Each structure stands twice: as C-alpha cells, then as structure tokens.
Amino acid sequence: MKKNGWIPTVCYQCKAECAILVRLEDGCIKEIRGNPKARGKACVKGMAGISLEYDKDRLTRPLKRTGKRGEGKFEPISWDEALNIITDKLKSLKDRGEAHKLTANFFPHSITDPKWRFLDAYGGFINTALPHCDSGKIVACIKTMGGVPNHHIPPAWFTVPKDGIMIMSGRHAFGGLDDASAPGHILDAKARGAKLVVLDPIFTADAAKADWWIPIKPAGDTAFFLGMIQHIIANDLYNKKFIDKWVREGDFNKLKNYIEDKTPEAMSKICDVPAADIKKLATECAKAPSVGVDSFKGIMLGQALDFGHAWTIFLAVTGNIDNPGGQPLPDLTPMTPVEPVPVGPDLNELGWHRTGKDKESFSNYSFIMEPTWYQAQAIKNGDLKVLINSEANPALTEMGHKEWRDAVCMVDDNDEYKLELLVSYEIMLSETSKYADLVLPDKSYFERWELLYMPWWYNFGKGVLLRQPVVEAPGKCRHSNEIFIELGKRLVPEYFTFKDDVEYYDIQLAGLGLSVKKLQDMGGLWSPRTMGFRKYEKNGGFGTPSGKLHLYWEDLEGVNQAMPRPGLAPEYEVNIDKYPFILISYRTIFHAGAGQWTHNNPQLRDTVSGFFENPVLINKSAATKLNIKDGDNVTMSSRTGQIKCKAKLTERIRPDCVGLVHGFGSTVGRTATMGQGVSDNILIPDSGSTLDWQDVVGGESHVSTRVRIEK
Amino acid sequence: MKQLSLMIDLSRCIGCKTCIVACRNFHGLVDYEAALPNEIPFYLRVESKREGVYPEISVNSWVMPCQHCKNAPCIKACKADAITKDPDTGIVRINKEKCAGEKDCIEACPYSVIQFNKQENYAHKCDLCFDLIHAGGIPVCVETCMTDAISFGEKEVLRQRAQDEGKDILKKMSAQSILYVQNPTAS
Ligand code: SF4
Ligand code: SF4
Ligand code: SF4
Numbered sequence: 071m072k073k074n075g076w077i078p079t080v081c082y083q084c085k086a087e088c089a090i091l092v093r094l095e096d097g098c099i100k101e102i103r104g105n106p107k108a109r110g111k112a113c114v115k116g117m118a119g120i121s122l123e124y125d126k127d128r129l130t131r132p133l134k135r136t137g138k139r140g141e142g143k144f145e146p147i148s149w150d151e152a153l154n155i156i157t158d159k160l161k162s163l164k165d166r167g168e169a170h171k172l173t174a175n176f177f178p179h180s181i182t183d184p185k186w187r188f189l190d191a192y193g194g195f196i197n198t199a200l201p202h203c204d205s206g207k208i209v210a211c212i213k214t215m216g217g218v219p220n221h222h223i224p225p226a227w228f229t230v231p232k233d234g235i236m237i238m239s240g241r242h243a244f245g246g247l248d249d250a251s252a253p254g255h256i257l258d259a260k261a262r263g264a265k266l267v268v269l270d271p272i273f274t275a276d277a278a279k280a281d282w283w284i285p286i287k288p289a290g291d292t293a294f295f296l297g298m299i300q301h302i303i304a305n306d307l308y309n310k311k312f313i314d315k316w317v318r319e320g321d322f323n324k325l326k327n328y329i330e331d332k333t334p335e336a337m338s339k340i341c342d343v344p345a346a347d348i349k350k351l352a353t354e355c356a357k358a359p360s361v362g363v364d365s366f367k368g369i370m371l372g373q374a375l376d377f378g379h380a381w382t383i384f385l386a387v388t389g390n391i392d393n394p395g396g397q398p399l400p401d402l403t404p405m406t407p408v409e410p411v412p413v414g415p416d417l418n419e420l421g422w423h424r425t426g427k428d429k430e431s432f433s434n435y436s437f438i439m440e441p442t443w444y445q446a447q448a449i450k451n452g453d454l455k456v457l458i459n460s461e462a463n464p465a466l467t468e469m470g471h472k473e474w475r476d477a478v479c480m481v482d483d484n485d486e487y488k489l490e491l492l493v494s495y496e497i498m499l500s501e502t503s504k505y506a507d508l509v510l511p512d513k514s515y516f517e518r519w520e521l522l523y524m525p526w527w528y529n530f531g532k533g534v535l536l537r538q539p540v541v542e543a544p545g546k547c548r549h550s551n552e553i554f555i556e557l558g559k560r561l562v563p564e565y566f567t568f569k570d571d572v573e574y575y576d577i578q579l580a581g582l583g584l585s586v587k588k589l590q591d592m593g594g595l596w597s598p599r600t601m602g603f604r605k606y607e608k609n610g611g612f613g614t615p616s617g618k619l620h621l622y623w624e625d626l627e628g629v630n631q632a633m634p635r636p637g638l639a640p641e642y643e644v645n646i647d648k649y650p651f652i653l654i655s656y657r658t659i660f661h662a663g664a665g666q667w668t669h670n671n672p673q674l675r676d677t678v679s680g681f682f683e684n685p686v687l688i689n690k691s692a693a694t695k696l697n698i699k700d701g702d703n704v705t706m707s708s709r710t711g712q713i714k715c716k717a718k719l720t721e722r723i724r725p726d727c728v729g730l731v732h733g734f735g736s737t738v739g740r741t742a743t744m745g746q747g748v749s750d751n752i753l754i755p756d757s758g759s760t761l762d763w764q765d766v767v768g769g770e771s772h773v774s775t776r777v778r779i780e781k
Numbered sequence: 782m783k784q785l786s787l788m789i790d791l792s793r794c795i796g797c798k799t800c801i802v803a804c805r806n807f808h809g810l811v812d813y814e815a816a817l818p819n820e821i822p823f824y825l826r827v828e829s830k831r832e833g834v835y836p837e838i839s840v841n842s843w844v845m846p847c848q849h850c851k852n853a854p855c856i857k858a859c860k861a862d863a864i865t866k867d868p869d870t871g872i873v874r875i876n877k878e879k880c881a882g883e884k885d886c887i888e889a890c891p892y893s894v895i896q897f898n899k900q901e902n903y904a905h906k907c908d909l910c911f912d913l914i915h916a917g918g919i920p921v922c923v924e925t926c927m928t929d930a931i932s933f934g935e936k937e938v939l940r941q942r943a944q945d946e947g948k949d950i951l952k953k954m955s956a957q958s959i960l961y962v963q964n965p966t967a968s
C-alpha cells in the first residue's frame with residue numbers, strides 16, 4: 071500500500087535535527103513542514119530535503135575500490151562481500167591487540183547511537199564530525215558548570231523577557247544549526263522589548279536585525295568578554311547574591327586579582343572594539359533582567375577553551391545560568407540503559423592520536439573527543455589502521471584535508487597502505503568516498519529509524535523524538551546503524567543480543583513507559599514540555615566536584631590556563647606584512663558544513679533558492695586599494711595554500727578580513743561540481759604539520775588564517 | 782474592493798529563502814531527479830537593499846511574488862485572453878489551457894515574476910495558492926516562512942493591522958496588491 075498524508079519525523083539536513091512533518095502522496099514525498107507539535111519550523115535546507123531524497127546521484131549499492139585511493143574507481147559488490155571484508159579486518163585487528171586502532175568518524179545522534187555502542191564494545195575510538203572548537207567549549211562548560219556539555223544549547227530565546235539582552239558572539243543563529251524556529255523566537259523577543267547584539271567581523275543576517283552590531287576582530291571575543299567582566303567587577307555591578315551562594319569559595323577573589331588589569335582599555339587593543347563600547351554593553355548586561363549568549367559554531371573561534379572559560383565566567387558574574395533568557399542547563403531524558411553497557415577504551419591510557427611537540431601536553435586537557443584532523447596524524451604514527459566514516463567528509467570539509475588525503479594514501483615499505491581499511495557510508499559519492507576501499511550506500515533520514523533524546527539542540531528540551539522511515543530506501547541502501555549492529559553481532563555478540571535498531575530503541579524507551587510503536591502512534595514525539603529553571607537549586611548544586619561553579623581551573627595551572635587568556639591565536643602574528651588579511655570561513659543557511667548532501671542539492675545551489683558559488687568577500691575600501699573590482703578573478707594565498715576565485719566587494723565585512731563560505735570545492739557530484747566553488751581548507755594550515763597550538767587551545771584556524779589577495 | 786493580499790514585514794524577513802523552496806514543492810515546480818541549479822522555476826524570490834558604508838550599514842530583505850496588480854499589464858499584454866483578475870479575490874491567474882505560449886505577459890510584467898514552461902509551452906506564476914485558500918488554507922509561503930514575516934488576508938484588513946501594530950507601510954513598494962511594511966526606523 072502506498073502511503074498518503076502527513077508523517078512526523080526528524081530532519082537531518084543539518085545537525086539541528088528539527089522535528090518535521092513529511093507529506094506523502096502515493097508513497098512519494100511531496101512536501102515538508104516544521105512539526106507544529108514541536109517548534110514548528112523547518113529551514114530552506116529542510117524544505118529542499120526532497121531534492122536530496124530523489125537525486126539521481128543517490129548511491130544504491132556497495133562499491134569496492136578498483137583503482138588507487140583517490141582515483142575514485144569502483145566496482146559494485148554485494149553486501150555480503152563488503153561485510154566480510156570489514157569483519158575479517160576488524161577480527162584480525164582485535165586479535166593483534168590493536169582494537170583501538172579502529173576509529174569511526176561520525177556525528178553521534180545520541181550518546182547511545184548504535185555506532186558509538188559498537189565502538190565502545192569493540193574498543194575503537196570515536197572522532198566526531200565536530201570541529202575541535204566545539205570540544206573546547208564543551209570542556210569549558212564541564213569545567214565551570216559541571217555535568218553534560220551545554221554549549222550546544224543556545225539560550226531558549228522564547229524565554230527572554232522584555233529588556234533582556236541576546237548576544238550572538240561569532241554566532242550566526244539566522245544561518246541555522248539551532249532549531250529552525252530560533253530566528254523567529256529572536257525576532258519575537260525583540261518585539262517584546264529585548265535587545266539583540268551581534269559581535270561579528272561579518273555583517274550577518276543576524277547583524278542586519280540587530281540593535282547593535284559590533285564588528286569585532288576575529289577571535290577577539292575572549293578579550294571582549296574579559297573586558298566586560300573587569301568592568302562589571304571593578305564597578306561593583308556583579309550579581310553578589312548569586313556569586314556568594316554558587317561560586318566556589320576563593321574563586322571569585324582569584325578572578326578579581328586576575329582580571330584587574332584586563333581593563334576595557336587593555337582589551338580594546340586586542341579585540342579592536344572601543345573601550346567605551348565594552349563598558350556600555352557590560353553595564354547594560356549587568357542591569358538587564360537576563361543575558362543570553364550564543365556562541366555555537368557559525369564563525370569559528372580561534373581558541374575555544376579560553377573563550378568558553380571567559381563566557382562561563384561572564385554568565386556566573388551576571389547570574390545568568392539556568393534562568394529565563396540566560397544559559398539553560400540540560401535536563402537529561404532518563405533512558406533505560408541497554409545491558410551490558412560497554413565501556414569504551416581510555417584515550418589517556420592508550421594514547422591520543424597526536425604527533426608533534428605537544429603530544430604530551432595534550433593529555434593535560436580533558437578533551438573528550440578528538441577532532442577529525444587527528445586522523446592524518448594517527449595514520450602517520452601507525453595509530454590508526456581502520457577508519458570508518460559516515461555523515462562526514464574529511465577529504466574536503468575538515469581542516470587539514472590535504473594532510474588527510476596524503477595520509478590515507480601513504481604506503482609502507484611493502485607498498486601497502488598504512489591505513490589498512492577505509493570505509494565510507496555515503497548517500498551520494500563525495501570527495502571522501504574517492505579514497506575509500508568500500509563505499510556503502512547509506513539510508514537518508516527519510517528512510518531510517520533513529521531515536522533522538524539529547525537536549526543538545528533547541529528542539530524541545532527534555533524529551534524524545536523519533537526519526538522513522540517515511541519512504542523505502544532505493545536499491546540496496548542500508549543504514550550505517552543497521553550495519554554497525556550487524557558488525558556488533560559478528561564481533562562482540564554479548565553486547566548485541568537485541569534483534570535490531572528498533573528493539574534497541576524499545577529497550578531504551580521502556581523506562582519512560584514507551585516503545586517505538588507507542589511513540590510512533592503518539593506522533594513521534596514525547597516531552598514533559600518543561601525546561602525547568604535554576605535546576606541546580608533543587609539538585610543541590612552544579613555537577614562540578616564542589617557542587618559550585620569553578621571559575622578557576624587549578625588543573626590547568628601548569629599550562630597557564632587556570633584563567634582565560636585574552637590573546638589572539640598565534641597565527642594572527644605570523645607574516646602580517648606578507649599576508650595582511652584574516653580569512654573568515656563562514657556558513658550560510660543554505661549549506662551544512664560537513665557532508666556532500668547540501669552542496670549537491672540543486673535547490674540549495676540554485677541562485678534563487680540557495681547559494682551557488684563562493685566568491686571571496688572583500689571590503690570595498692580594501693579592494694579599491696588593491697585595484698580589485700567586483701567580479702574580478704583573484705588569487706588568494708596563505709602560507710600553506712593557494713586558490714583562485716571571484717571577488718565580491720561589499721561593505722559587510724571588516725576591512726582587515728576576507729570571507730569565504732565553507733564547504734565548497736567538491737570534484738564529485740552532478741550539482742556539487744557546478745560553478746566556481748573553492749575550498750577554504752586549502753588555505754587553512756593543518757594542525758600537527760604546520761600548526762602546533764590549536765589543539766591545545768581547543769581551536770580551529772577558521773578565523774585565524776592570514777591570507778594575501780592578488781589580481 | 783475585494784482583494785486578497787500578503788503583508789511582508791521587512792523587519793522580520795531574513796532572506797532565508799525557505800518560502801521559495803516550500804512554494805516550489807507545493808506547486809510541483811521541481812523535477813527532483815533531473816533539476817539543475819539556476820533552471821528551476823520559482824513563484825517568489827528574495828530581494829534586498831544594502832545601504833551605507835562600513836561600519837554604518839543596513840540590509841533589508843523581502844520577497845517578491847506576483848503583485849496581483851490593480852491594472853495588470855500582463856492581462857493587457859496577453860492576446861489569448863488567458864490572464865484574468867478574479868473578481869472575488871483580486872488574484873491574477875493565468876489559464877494554462879488558454880495560454881498560447883506567446884510570452885507577451887513575460888515582457889509586460891514590470892516585476893519579472895512570470896515563469897515559462899518550455900516543454901509544455903505555457904506561462905505560469907504565483908496564484909496566491911488559489912485552490913488552497915478556497916479550501917480554508919493559507920498560502921504556503923505564509924505557512925512556512927521561518928520567521929512569520931508574511932501575513933495573509935484581505936488587503937484592507939492587513940493594512941489596518943499594520944497601522945494598529947505601529948508598522949510603517951512602504952508606499953512605493955506597496956503600489957499594487959501586496960503590502961510591504963516594517964518597524965518604524967528609530968531616528
Ligand atoms: S535547521 Fe537543520 S535540521 Fe532544522 S530544518 Fe533546517 S536543515 Fe533541517
Ligand atoms: S506582477 Fe506581473 S504577473 Fe503579477 S499581476 Fe502584475 S504584471 Fe501580472
Ligand atoms: S521564509 Fe520568510 S524570512 Fe525567509 S525569505 Fe521567505 S519571507 Fe523571508
């Protein structure tokens with residue numbers, strides 16, 4: 071029977087994972103909407119999901135490499151053959167005592183994502199398809215506030231009171247990645263009398279709606295926030311009651327001493343915002359009924375650990391934690407554990423995938439996950455033998471992609487690849503798949519089961535969302551989760567006694583009195599509908615060891631990071647004369663960072679409904695000095711790479727910066743290869759081979775690479 | 782006067798283009814398997830105005846569907862009498878059966894909103910979701926707009942609402958049947 075009508079499920083055109091409704095007509099997807107029972111909105115990528123689903127480029131059967139890695143030559147094979155190759159390799163790796171030399175690179179849709187369960191059970195490592203600056207900010211939140219990482223949770227804009235302040239710090243909320251409803255909520259809050267302040271070197275769509283745009287120097291936000299904190303403390307504007315009660319004893323005095331010389335005047339020199347403006351915003355924030363700061367993704371920060379630290383201190387001194395309009399703390403949905411619960415390998419014991427002079431110092435930090443760019447280094451030192459990739463595109467959209475390509479092609483003395491097996495799950499061929507030994511046809515988000523219960527995003531707070539198959543997958547597609555479960559049954563069967571993904575989710579839902587079927591019947595969504603405020607009061611404090619907020623990080627005293635350092639990343643100082651501009655790698659609402667799927671989507675590349683190619687944005691006055699006109703072809707070089715692209719002259723960017731939209735430059739895909747798309751990553755130096763600092767500051771150089779532009 | 786209208790709030794439109802894709806999906810404008818960028822028809826587009834010099838700049842965005850003109854030039858231009866203004870709603874519609882594929886309307890339309898289907902030789906455009914609204918629905922762009930920047934209703938009622946809410950009506954832009962409004966600019 072061909073289905074008709076609206077079916078609730080969850081979008082995955084980007085990592086916001088909004089609840090949507092899909093309209094079927096005779097079993098075909100015709101329309102998409104935000105699910106009104108959740109936040110009710112979907113963005114342009116979500117709407118263009120139909121183009122993804124029915125694209126001619128969809129992969130429908132497993133492929134095996136026939137040429138060399140990188141050539142992209144394949145022959146079709148059966149699932150049996152593909153699975154046997156993987157099983158045999160993983161068996162021998164485990165027998166060699168090297169299970170930890172398996173890494174899977176994926177975006178975890180939940181902390182019990184079946185892919186992650188397999189890795190933990192088998193003993194492999196995870197590289198998330200998340201940038202390292204995320205990791206840095208997560209660690210900052212854990213250190214200061216305890217508990218689950220919460221920087222992924224933007225302030226709940228629908229809770230902002232009149233006169234509340236909303237700060238986007240290098241954050242492009244109107245460009246997606248929070249729930250699609252966030253832009254409307256921000257505008258509603260403004261209409262109620264809240265104020266929107268945007269700190270960004272680029273005049274974004276958010277800035278266009280802001281009450282105040284502050285064109286800050288890239289990564290100057292740590293200095294900016296330190297300047298505000300100094301001003302607030304020096305003028306007795308801080309929230310005494312909150313600090314007395316909730317900040318660990320002694321920490322506030324340490325902060326006072328440290329911050330004394332971080333005056334707005336001193337910080338102004340670093341962030342290039344007038345001291346008067348820093349003071350003005352600081353005073354407004356101290357007096358406002360609430361301040362919410364969003365700084366997730368968007369324009370990447372140079373040193374996320376320091377920034378995350380300054381950010382959380384700012385929230386503490388203004389008392390803006392878990393209050394309406396402030397920074398929400400997550401409320402975990404109590405899922406039933408699936409016994410036996412596997413315990414993953416210990417990175418500290420087995421060694422981080424890090425080479426270079428910081429190899430030892432890296433273990434000082436409690437980063438919980440490795441960034442994708444560690445793969446190249448791990449292959450070089452023999453720490454990575456099998457790599458399984460899904461929903462990510464390290465050969466193009468991750469920093470150091472050239473190193474990655476070189477590393478996966480590296481051979482040993484016997485002319486064997488150092489990386490013994492590279493598997494990539496793909497919805498359509500991508501840059502990464504060109505290097506894979508096996509390319510496995512994945513199911514799209516319209517074709518698979520998935521249980522989402524992380525309050526990481528804006529969706530609906532505590533609760534559960536069901537992603538369910540609304541259409542059948544084409545050809546022989548199988549979801550990566552199904553395959554990981556099958557590999558689990560073959561290799562670590564004691565952890566995979568459940569029948570399939572649905573039964574796995576049934577067990578997890580049991581504690582809520584739910585099952586997949588019941589959740590499906592309810593409309594695919596369960597939530598008590600409360601965020602809860604000041605939950606720490608009832609919980610007897612925060613999740614830190616002392617139960618109080620830790621403004622001072624004694625464990626990082628040795629590396630001089632017990633308090634946030636205001637300085638910019640070292641890369642800013644390298645060859646300023648030769649490379650006068652700072653490259654900002656930014657995002658638009660039309661494309662998701664990782665993955666091929668939005669770049670190969672005709673509607674999202676269409677000029678009318680999307681974003682076709684990525685010319686470099688240059689400030690008009692800066693371009694005039696270089697005699698560059700709008701539309702001119704220019705060469706842009708950094709100390710590690712060079713690209714040719716079109717110039718787009720604009721007033722919407724700082725004169726010392728240039729902007730390039732991230733994620734372009736694919737050489738695969740009917741649509742993705744159209745137009746003049748260039749990859750920002752060619753210009754961005756790799757960590758481990760060129761840069762030494764960025765993994766220890768939790769940074770990515772997406773806003774710190776210096777470039778030169780010539781006609 | 783009977784005139785249905787859209788009221789587009791420049792203070793809310795963020796130029797995200799969500800409405801364009803949602804509209805295309807609903808009206809079946811995309812051949813999902815074969816479509817290539819820059820060849821797909823569309824019933825509305827985003828326009829924007831960028832003003833000022835760094836750092837004192839502003840950007841305003843809005844959408845441009847068929848304006849359902851008062852004295853529609855497309856109607857006059859069409860020799861086949863394929864275009865009419867519906868007396869009950871003021872919606873300007875192209876009758877596909879009558880359309881001879883002469884493209885005169887496309888030449889005549891001052892707002893460049895008419896699309897042309899080469900394979901089947903007919904002109905088509907925004908009809909304010911004619912069938913949908915007669916069944917009690919609201920136009921797809923209104924329903925799906927990410928920021929609720931578009932409202933739907935009778936033009937007079939929308940105009941009154943804009944006034945009640947203290948919005949400025951942008952007269953030049955609102956010369957036909959679609960209303961463009963924004964928050965009063967602080968000066
Ligand atoms: S924000 Fe992301 S998840 Fe939400 S509708 Fe858009 S693409 Fe889909
Ligand atoms: S906008 Fe163009 S198509 Fe629409 S009524 Fe006016 S002239 Fe006709
Ligand atoms: S969906 Fe709304 S905000 Fe986005 S372009 Fe259309 S009218 Fe503007």
